[in-house]
Amino acid sequence: MSTSLLKKAYDSSLFKKEGTDLVNQISQYLSDTTFGKSEKVITWTTPEDEYHFWKEYISDTHTTSDFFKTVIARSIHTHHPKYIGHQVAPTVPVSALATLLSAQLNNGMAVYEMGAASTALERLIIEQFAKVIGFENGDGFLTSGGTLANLTALLAARRVMAKDDVWNEGHSSKLAIMVSEEAHYCVDRAARIMGLGSDGIIKVPVDDTYKMRTELLDSYYDSVVEKGYEVIAIVGSAPSTSTGVYDDLEEIYAFAKAKKVWFHIDAAHGGAAIFSPKYKHLLNGADKADSIIIDGHKMMGTSALATAVVFKESTASYATFEQKAQYLWEKNEDADWFNLAKRTFECTKSMMSLRFYAIINAYGVQFFDDFVTTLYDAGKEFGDLVKQQEDFEIALDPVSNIVCFRYKTSTGDINLVNQSIRKALLEDGEFYIVGTSLRGEFYLRTTFMNPFTTRTHSLRLLNLIREVAKALISVS
Ligand SMILES: Cc1ncc(COP(=O)(O)O)c(C=O)c1O
Missing domain, CATH: 3.90.1150.10 (Aspartate Aminotransferase, domain 1)
Structure with a gap:
């Protein structure tokens, strides 16, 4: 028998009351911040002071309204025009609403029936990305952030390119990837997670404009191969995080093609420029990549996290993982696009496609x-x-x-x-x-x-x- 506490926790009229109050608070936050009415972007406290504030706060009881109000006041305000810091979008309100809906519906997304609408929308958003990038047979999925997306794409690269079947038999050969010294640290991290070690991450220097020096690629490749490494992938940054400079993707492709290595693009930040007639030239060559990742929560205005991993060839999008999970699906061999956990790192994941489609539905691409x-x-x-x-x-x-x-x-x-x-x-x-x-x-x-x-x-x-x-x- 359900207790009165359980009944209260799931009460729909309480939700309506608290939800309306929260929407009012967020609306006030938006009007205070978006055009710079409020004085501060951040009210700075030291980590210790903040910890002690919350320790004291939670020792007392507060209304839900007060709790939300206090969180807003003590959080950085990404919607303030004087927020010019890290690469996190001021969420488009309709995308935040979609995230609220996703949070409340909590569709698990691992298999089709655990998120029918969001699974179909996920396929549609990937088709949209593939089309603008120029992948004729493109395919992919959404995952939780650029870091995980890069790892997922590089695991696919290993599966497709490495001579050894590392997934099933472990490492016996020495594998390497090549990347600009200015690339985001998560590429280095992905390579280490994959067991490549520091010698398996070949950092190519950049020129005066902070672009990867592609004229050095052949000599770097030769010297690493001489040391007994098998180069499986090269990663282009579009752009790199510190400077916002795009690598020359056409040149990287020429190298990747000549050496038969996987060409991956980390376009977590700047992949969205593909939608801009004025700036899409920065991504020239992206249509020739084997894989590319684009964060919605950076330059597309979605709430975090929402990252697209798009592969040039549909089959490659199934390459990363190969595991049986009888309780989810019967046969692993089937390339069923709608059972997303076959292709994503996550089992349960949030309904990310809603974050993109709420924007497209309201305002178009x-x-x-x-x-x-x-x-x-x-x-x-x-x-x-x-x-x-x-x-x-x-x-x-x-x-x-x-x-x-x-x-x-x-x-x-x-x-x-x-x-x-x-x-x-x-x-x-x-x-x-x-x-x-x-x-x-x-x-x-x-x-x-x-x-x-x-x-x-x-x-x-x-x-x-x-x-x-x-x-x-x-x-x-
Ligand atoms: C180029 C690049 N790649 C990857 C990432 C990591 O993305 P996320 O924070 O979504 O994990 C970042 C984050 O700033 C980035 O700038």
Whole structure:
């Protein structure tokens, strides 16, 4: 017999009341942040202070409304136009609503009957990606984030390319992958998870513009093969995370074809540019890749996590895993597209396709073009603005919405001064920007993620950095 507590927990009118209150709170959050009404992007607390705050908070009882309100107040506000930090999209509200629906329906997605609508929509979104990329026989699935997506694609590469059947018999040969030294760390991590070790990850240097030096590929390949390695894949970054620079995908393809290695593209950040007539040229050559991954929660406005793994050949999308799970499906050999756990790392996963389709349903795929094009334009405009300032220097001309720059100073160590600026900005909370190290030098790093960030915000950021720098220098 169900208890009164259970009845209360599942009460639909309580849900309506608390849900309406939450929607009102989120609506207020959106109106406070989106056009910059609220003063701060982040209210900084140290990790210890935050832990103690919540420890005390949970020792008392609070309404659901108060709990949600407190979480909003104590979280970073990605919808604020002064949020120009890490590559996480300010979720399009309709995508957040789809995520709420997914969370409440909790369809498990491992097999068709555990998510009929979302499974069919997942196939449709992958078909949409395959079409714009230019894969005639493309196929794939959605998975939980770019990190897992890269690992999944590289496991497929190993399954298809390696002479050994590593999946069933373990390693006997030495395998390697090639990647730019500027690639996201998750590619290195994927290779290590696959047992390639540090010697199996061949990091190719970048040129002055931070692109992989493709003229070095042959010599790097020869020397690794001489050491007894079998190169299974090369990974292009589209773009790499620190600088936002796209590798030359056509050149990488030419190498991959000549050496018969798998060509994978990590387009977690910039794959969405394929929807932008203005910027899709950055992805020239993507149609020749064997696999490509694109994050929805970066440059497509979906809530996290939602990543597409798209393969040029449908059969390859089934290559990664081969396991029997009698309780889920009877025969592993069947390439049944609708039993998604055969192809994804996850067994249970969320109904990610809803996050994309809620946007497409409401605004069409045109939304993705508007989003990416606006943000890439903003990055370039900010780059031009920085170059006009005598007391700032830019690390490189931006090609996307990622801009690395720093305050110039003749007083003190330029790296330490800029590190202190970044820390002071974080603690101040008016803006959120991050930092990165390029060739051993520290730079401030902005990623324009909010389509409502304007030149006025950018000018204010530069002035704030000046004020902070002067204050720092005067006390040192
Ligand atoms: C190029 C690139 N690849 C992969 C990732 C990891 O993606 P996720 O955070 O979705 O796991 C990132 C994250 O910033 C990235 O920039």
